[in-house]
Amino acid sequence: MLLHNYFCFKPFLFSRRMGLLQFLKSQFLCHLIICYVFLVSGLIVNLIQICTLPLWLVSKQLARKINIRLAYCIASQMVAALEWWSGTECTLYTDPKSYPLYGKENAIVVLNHSFEIDFLCGWTFCERFGVLGSSKVLAKKELAYVPVIGWMWYFLEIVFCKRKWEEDRTTVAQSLQKLRDYPENYWFLLYCEGTRFTPKKHQFSMQIAESKGLPKLKYHLLPRTKGFYVTVQNLRGTAAAIYDSTLNFRNNEVPTLLGILNGKKYHADLYVRRIPLESVPEDEAECAAWLHKLYQEKDGFQEQYAQTGRFPGPMVSPPRRPWSLINWLFWSCVVLYPLGLLIAQLLSSGSVLTIAAAVVVCSAVSVGIRWMIGQTEIDKSSNYGIKPAALNNN
Numbered sequence: 001m002l003l004h005n006y007f008c009f010k011p012f013l014f015s016r017r018m019g020l021l022q023f024l025k026s027q028f029l030c031h032l033i034i035c036y037v038f039l040v041s042g043l044i045v046n047l048i049q050i051c052t053l054p055l056w057l058v059s060k061q062l063a064r065k066i067n068i069r070l071a072y073c074i075a076s077q078m079v080a081a082l083e084w085w086s087g088t089e090c091t092l093y094t095d096p097k098s099y100p101l102y103g104k105e106n107a108i109v110v111l112n113h114s115f116e117i118d119f120l121c122g123w124t125f126c127e128r129f130g131v132l133g134s135s136k137v138l139a140k141k142e143l144a145y146v147p148v149i150g151w152m153w154y155f156l157e158i159v160f161c162k163r164k165w166e167e168d169r170t171t172v173a174q175s176l177q178k179l180r181d182y183p184e185n186y187w188f189l190l191y192c193e194g195t196r197f198t199p200k201k202h203q204f205s206m207q208i209a210e211s212k213g214l215p216k217l218k219y220h221l222l223p224r225t226k227g228f229y230v231t232v233q234n235l236r237g238t239a240a241a242i243y244d245s246t247l248n249f250r251n252n253e254v255p256t257l258l259g260i261l262n263g264k265k266y267h268a269d270l271y272v273r274r275i276p277l278e279s280v281p282e283d284e285a286e287c288a289a290w291l292h293k294l295y296q297e298k299d300g301f302q303e304q305y306a307q308t309g310r311f312p313g314p315m316v317s318p319p320r321r322p323w324s325l326i327n328w329l330f331w332s333c334v335v336l337y338p339l340g341l342l343i344a345q346l347l348s349s350g351s352v353l354t355i356a357a358a359v360v361v362c363s364a365v366s367v368g369i370r371w372m373i374g375q376t377e378i379d380k381s382s383n384y385g386i387k388p389a390a391l392n393n394n
């Protein structure tokens with residue numbers, strides 16, 4: 001019961017209306033198994049990543065390729081939870097001429113930051129276009145310390161920022177330069193809003209828009225232009241295009257990672273416009289103005305979605321691939337078999353002390369995972385964007 005409360009799930013009673021599978025998906029034991037597989041296999045992968053360190057000195061490109069596959073082992077488990085466990089559907093609205101290029105070139109993805117699982121939907125599209133292991137992001141530094149994902153990112157050469165421009169201007173540019181000879185295609189994700197959308201942050205950022213004489217946005221925070229400019233300048237000649245991506249969910253749903261774990265099915269719609277990188281101005285002020293205009297257009301697309309329930313352009317549903325499920329089944333076998341043996345041994349030992357110790361370890365794992373899930377929750381979002389930079393409690 002204690003463990004159950006940590007996960008804050010609504011108690012489910014098996015009713016005739018609810019299928020057996022749906023009932024199973026809502027069970028705490030299933031969640032515990034999924035989280036256990038994720039955590040233990042993730043830590044094993046982190047350990048293997050550490051073992052690749054000497055290889056970086058001998059063959060950097062080989063070390064990168066190995067780490068791309070290792071990262072896939074972790075990230076695709078979360079994608080499997082979304083597409084195979086919860087059955088969430090992902091529809092793409094895009095120009096059919098651009099479609100064949102997705103996954104075949106390096107690109108900078110500009111995405112709205114309004115949903116707790118927007119990063120996971122991004123990952124799902126990465127998986128479907130074969131760039132999941134290599135995908136990158138400009139992430140806040142705090143995420144580097146999150147076990148499994150944050151540690152994996154270190155080996156993936158993810159670009160971290162402190163959201164303090166005086167410090168970021170050199171470190172971000174240096175990290176981006178290192179990606180110029182990356183051996184496989186990647187998408188570099190940039191949340192130009194810099195933080196997740198909340199009504200308070202929106203109000204604050206619109207005051208800034210007003211003070212700058214910029215039109216107000218209804219569905220986005222005012223974009224930060226410096227990270228965009230530095231990314232475009234440093235990836236020019238390497239990235240072919242900007243993928244301007246606007247995400248929303250059907251039926252005004254507010255998706256969460258806990259919902260996914262609970263087997264709740266959502267329907268994500270993503271509108272993507274491919275914009276050749278050469279059409280982004282090289283001059284910093286013009287580049288900033290270009291980004292502000294882009295966000296005004298994105299706001300228009302969200303307005304259209306709110307009014308009509310769809311984005312412009314033709315729809316396609318890139319098919320889900322079996323690899324994320326196969327990867328999950330593989331890691332389940334690897335880590336559940338020894339766990340089964342251990343539990344059998346524990347029970348046959350009959351030692352109350354050992355069983356109590358096992359329960360304590362199990363509770364600690366649950367609390368750890370709950371903290372990790374908390375990183376995705378908007379009500380635990382930082383104060384960034386509502387206070388002067390010096391007072392930020394990231």
Ligand SMILES: CC/C=C\C/C=C\C/C=C\C/C=C\C/C=C\C/C=C\CCC(=O)SCCNC(=O)CCNC(=O)[C@H](O)C(C)(C)COP(=O)(O)OP(=O)(O)OC[C@H]1O[C@@H](n2cnc3c(N)ncnc32)[C@H](O)[C@@H]1OP(=O)(O)O
Pocket residue numbers: 102109111119120121122123125126135136137138139140143161162163164165166168187188189190191192193194195204205208222223224225226227228243245272385386389
């Ligand atoms: C076909 C399919 C296509 C697509 C599929 C979709 C996606 C898949 C792609 C890839 C997936 C890969 C990975 C996904 C996995 C996980 C990702 C998870 C999470 C990571 C996300 C984060 O951590 S977001 C937070 C970190 N990132 C950023 O902040 C990026 C944006 N920020 C910037 O660019 C900033 O400029 C900065 C960080 C570089 C520097 O920060 P600083 O605070 O110092 O900012 P500025 O100097 O820019 O700020 C001052 C200027 O901003 C104006 N402004 C606007 N609003 C405010 C406000 N509320 N408060 C204060 N200031 C504000 C201000 O006026 C200043 O303007 P100037 O004109 O003076 O610049």
Ligand SMILES: CCCCCCCC/C=C\CCCCCCCC(=O)OC[C@@H](O)COP(=O)(O)O
Pocket residue numbers: 034035038077078081116119140143146149191194195196261369372373375376380381382383384
């Ligand atoms: C197989 C399923 C396993 C389920 C258990 C998964 C446990 C969760 C694991 C890792 C969670 C960490 C993921 C990191 C991604 C968080 C993305 C994010 O949204 O970051 C917020 C950042 O942009 C802005 O931060 P603020 O809004 O300023 O604060």
